[in-house]
Amino acid sequence: MKLPTDPAENLATLIRCPSVTPAEGGALGALEAMLKPLGFAVERPLFSEEGTPDVENLYARRSGNGPHLMFAGHTDVVPPGDEASWSHPPFSAAVHNGEMYGRGAVDMKGGIACFVAAVARHVEKKGGFKGSVSLLITGDEEGPSINGTSKLLEWAAAKGEQWDASLVGEPTNPDKLGDMIKIGRRGSISGIVTVNGVQGHVAYPHLADNPVRGLLTLADALLAPPLDEGTKDFQPTNLEITSIDVGNPSVNVLPAKASLSFNIRFNDTWTDETLQAEIHNRLDRASGRKKYRDGRKEPIAFDLVWRDRPSHVFLTRDDKLVSALSGSVSAVTGRTPTLSTSGGTSDARFIKDYCPVVEFGLVGKTMHMVDERVPVADLETLTNIYGRFLEDWFG
Numbered sequence: 001m002k003l004p005t006d007p008a009e010n011l012a013t014l015i016r017c018p019s020v021t022p023a024e025g026g027a028l029g030a031l032e033a034m035l036k037p038l039g040f041a042v043e044r045p046l047f048s049e050e051g052t053p054d055v056e057n058l059y060a061r062r063s064g065n066g067p068h069l070m071f072a073g074h075t076d077v078v079p080p081g082d083e084a085s086w087s088h089p090p091f092s093a094a095v096h097n098g099e100m101y102g103r104g105a106v107d108m109k110g111g112i113a114c115f116v117a118a119v120a121r122h123v124e125k126k127g128g129f130k131g132s133v134s135l136l137i138t139g140d141e142e143g144p145s146i147n148g149t150s151k152l153l154e155w156a157a158a159k160g161e162q163w164d165a166s167l168v169g170e171p172t173n174p175d176k177l178g179d180m181i182k183i184g185r186r187g188s189i190s191g192i193v194t195v196n197g198v199q200g201h202v203a204y205p206h207l208a209d210n211p212v213r214g215l216l217t218l219a220d221a222l223l224a225p226p227l228d229e230g231t232k233d234f235q236p237t238n239l240e241i242t243s244i245d246v247g248n249p250s251v252n253v254l255p256a257k258a259s260l261s262f263n264i265r266f267n268d269t270w271t272d273e274t275l276q277a278e279i280h281n282r283l284d285r286a287s288g289r290k291k292y293r294d295g296r297k298e299p300i301a302f303d304l305v306w307r308d309r310p311s312h313v314f315l316t317r318d319d320k321l322v323s324a325l326s327g328s329v330s331a332v333t334g335r336t337p338t339l340s341t342s343g344g345t346s347d348a349r350f351i352k353d354y355c356p357v358v359e360f361g362l363v364g365k366t367m368h369m370v371d372e373r374v375p376v377a378d379l380e381t382l383t384n385i386y387g388r389f390l391e392d393w394f395g
Helices: 007-016 027-038 109-126 151-156 211-223 272-286 317-332 376-394
Strands: 041-043 046-049 050-055 058-060 068-074 099-101 134-140 164-166 180-182 187-196 238-245 259-266 302-311 338-340 357-359 373-375
Touching: 007 027, 007 099, 007 109, 007 317, 007 376, 027 041, 027 058, 027 109, 027 134, 041 046, 046 109, 046 151, 068 109, 068 376, 099 376, 134 151, 164 211, 164 317, 164 376, 180 357, 187 211, 187 272, 211 238, 211 259, 238 376, 259 272, 272 302, 317 376, 357 376, 373 376
Parallel strands: 068 134, 068 164, 164 357, 180 338
Antiparallel strands: 041 058, 046 050, 058 134, 099 373, 187 259, 187 302, 238 259
16 A cells, blocks of 8 residues: 655645635545554544534544654635636646645645655654654634634543644744744734714814724824833734724714724733733723823723633743754754744644644745745655654654
């Protein structure tokens, strides 16, 4: 039986599965077909929650005596957008000028394809590992992330699964393979501030209370001064106002309310609790300011609502895991990877509650773009890195 040792073939098979989140699209079935000949026991639990789509996931384990390494990732992809804008159909896995085109090529079916190939080569040459290898693959990373990795981890842990370390195959490299390993992530928290005013005629502002003026005052307080200057391991916390909404179609009517949405990416200066308290304090202090509101005695009337669940900041300090991956990257590419906590959130935010976790995958320049693609040569390089890492980590 031919084993899935060729990462390009593996990736082509996965790309041809149109697994636009939350659809399975055949991708998990294709992955199961690759893993079973390698000795993996495969399960595909389906998770549900009211108000969200059902999501199928995959958990596969090849058991052995020794430590347990988990590879985590996702087969769901974002929509391709206007397919006519693609140089090659987004689910064709066409190869042109040494690059494979397709939605999910780098984010992140490519990482999965390479890890499977690395495992297959190890099994083909050396048999088993000095321990257990599992793959925890979700179909909900690009979606609301409710019926995916978080529930899959809970489900597996309830069955008695325990892991010593995890590698997430997200595309971490900004320019070249070997640039960057993610050893942590900033936290993320979002909120909506709504200012309640009094509707009226713009020619008679004293008879009304324009909420936009109050909202601008509160926005000033959110944006300055900076929340911090960064730490040894993390860049400065940044708050970004992402939307200001009034919903007023008229130019001569003062609206009754105005709102703004914001997101904060925060470092280990804060917890989500201390950061929420800081934002509340800033808004409370600013509500009494007269800036933009001359003649107003009453404070700005506002509501603050926190959205969704916060993502917690974390930093991985497992020397064995970090050094094994960093050494493998250097041995294969000749580059010394930067150990970084930059970027957005990933499913590592869930995994860090179960075991130490790092992230390393392909170059992410084209992820989510039209003509998402990966050099075929990079697939071979990443497979070699993963293979070296498996040998070094199991030791």
